[in-house]
Amino acid sequence: MNERFGSYQSEIYLQGYGGTSPAFTTDLTRVEAAAEKVLEPGPFSYVAGGAGSGSTARANREAFDRWRIVPRMLTGATERDTSVTVLGETLPAPVALAPVGVQSIVHADAEAATARAAAGLRLPMVLSTASSTSIEEVAAESGAGPRWFQLYWPNDPDVCGSILARARAAGYSVLVVTLDTWSLGWRPCDLDNGYLPFLRGEGTAVPFSDPVFRSRLDAAPEDDLPMAVLRWISMITGTDRDWDALPFLREHWDGPIVLKGIQHVDDARRAARAGVDGIVVSNHGGRQVDGAVAALDVLPEIAAAVGDRLDVLFDSGVRTGADVVKALALGAKAVLLGRPWVYGLALGGEDGVRHVLRGLLADLDLTLGLAGHRSVTGLTPAALTRAGR
Numbered sequence: 001m002n003e004r005f006g007s008y009q010s011e012i013y014l015q016g017y018g019g020t021s022p023a024f025t026t027d028l029t030r031v032e033a034a035a036e037k038v039l040e041p042g043p044f045s046y047v048a049g050g051a052g053s054g055s056t057a058r059a060n061r062e063a064f065d066r067w068r069i070v071p072r073m074l075t076g077a078t079e080r081d082t083s084v085t086v087l088g089e090t091l092p093a094p095v096a097l098a099p100v101g102v103q104s105i106v107h108a109d110a111e112a113a114t115a116r117a118a119a120g121l122r123l124p125m126v127l128s129t130a131s132s133t134s135i136e137e138v139a140a141e142s143g144a145g146p147r148w149f150q151l152y153w154p155n156d157p158d159v160c161g162s163i164l165a166r167a168r169a170a171g172y173s174v175l176v177v178t179l180d181t182w183s184l185g186w187r188p189c190d191l192d193n194g195y196l197p198f199l200r201g202e203g204t205a206v207p208f209s210d211p212v213f214r215s216r217l218d219a220a221p222e223d224d225l226p227m228a229v230l231r232w233i234s235m236i237t238g239t240d241r242d243w244d245a246l247p248f249l250r251e252h253w254d255g256p257i258v259l260k261g262i263q264h265v266d267d268a269r270r271a272a273r274a275g276v277d278g279i280v281v282s283n284h285g286g287r288q289v290d291g292a293v294a295a296l297d298v299l300p301e302i303a304a305a306v307g308d309r310l311d312v313l314f315d316s317g318v319r320t321g322a323d324v325v326k327a328l329a330l331g332a333k334a335v336l337l338g339r340p341w342v343y344g345l346a347l348g349g350e351d352g353v354r355h356v357l358r359g360l361l362a363d364l365d366l367t368l369g370l371a372g373h374r375s376v377t378g379l380t381p382a383a384l385t386r387a388g389r
C-alpha cells in the first residue's frame, strides 16, 4: 500500500477542512490559467501553445472525454498499490515527468527545482537535451530519484557519443530518443510573439558544456552565441538519422532505449523489430503536426500490436487521475506528464512542481480505488466504456 500518497490525500482534505487553501489550484485542468497570470506572454505561449490552429492539442483532451470509467463496487479496493515496474525499474506510480526543455524561461530554479521535486517522490524526471541546466548539475539535484535522459539526436556521432557518455556517467539509466521533433512545428503563437527561446541561446546548456561540441566551433559560444546556436540547431534538425542508425545508440548506451513520438502502428512494430525496450505513444502535446491524430486514439491499436514485446508509455493530454486510469486501461504501462508541472514550476518553483505531482498521485490513487481497482497493473479496457453508450 502506498502510504505516502494516501497520507497526502488526507493532508489535502485536512488542509481544506482547516480553512487553508493550497498555494494554487489542485485542478490540473485549471493550472494553465493560473500560470498565465504569473508568466510573460512569450514564455506562457511557448509552453501552452500547440502547432498551427491548436487542433491536435484540443483533440488530445477530447479523446480522453470520449472514454468513461465504469466504477465497480465492493471490490476490496480500500488499499491500493499504484506501483509499477517499467523498463526494469519499479516506480511508486505509473507517472514520469515528460522531457521539457528550456525550463529557465518559466522559473530561475529551472531543471534543478524540477529534479528535486521529482526525486522526492521517486518519480523519473526525463532530462531534456534542450535543458537550460547541464546534465551534471541536474544529476547533482536528483538524489535517489530515477534519472532518465531524453536525446535530441545530433548527427555528429562524436558529439552524440560524448553527450550519451556524460549522461551515463551522471547516473542516467533510461534513454528516451525523441523522433517527432527533427524540426520544430509551425507554431504561430511563438512566431507572432517573436519568441523562440533557443534562438536566444536558451536550452543550450548541454551542448555548450560539452567539450566535443565546443571543439566543433570556430569561436566559443561565449564569444559568438548566434553561430554556436546555429551549429547546434543544424546538428539536431533534419531526418537523416533513420531506423538503420539505431544500433549506434545501442553501442553507446547500456540501459533501456525508448523511442518517443510513435503514432502509427507500423512504426511501433518497426520499433519492436529494432529491439528497443519501449516507445512513447505521443504527439508531443500537439506541438508538432497540427491535425495529427489524438495520441489516446492510437494507443489501443499500438498497445495490442507491440505491448507484449516492449513497454508502451503514453503522453499528450494527461491532466487528471482519471486520465491516467484511462491511458493505462487502454494499454499504457505508464504516462508522462508535460505541461501541468511546468505551470507548477512557474507558479512555485520546486514546491509548485511537488504540489502538481502529489495532487495527480493522490487523485490517481483515489480514482483507482473508487473505480474498484486495487492496482494499476490490473487495469484493462474492461474498466472503461465509450461515452454516450
Ligand SMILES: Cc1cc2nc3c(=O)[nH]c(=O)nc-3n(C[C@H](O)[C@H](O)[C@H](O)COP(=O)(O)O)c2cc1C
Binding pocket: 046, 047, 048, 060, 098, 099, 100, 101, 102, 128, 129, 130, 150, 178, 260, 282, 283, 284, 285, 286, 287, 315, 316, 317, 318, 336, 337, 338, 339, 340, 342
Ligand atoms: C515547453 C515544452 C517543452 C518541451 N520540450 C521537449 C523536449 O525538450 N524534448 C521532448 O522530447 N519533448 C519536449 N516536449 C514535449 C513533452 O515531452 C511531452 O511530449 C508533451 O508536453 C506531452 O503533452 P502534455 O503537455 O499535454 O502533457 C516539450 C513540451 C513543452 C510543453
Ligand SMILES: O=C(O)C(=O)c1ccccc1
Binding pocket: 100, 101, 102, 130, 181, 198, 203, 284, 287
Ligand atoms: O518546444 C518543444 O516542444 C521542444 O521539444 C523543444 C525543442 C528544442 C528546444 C526546446 C524545446
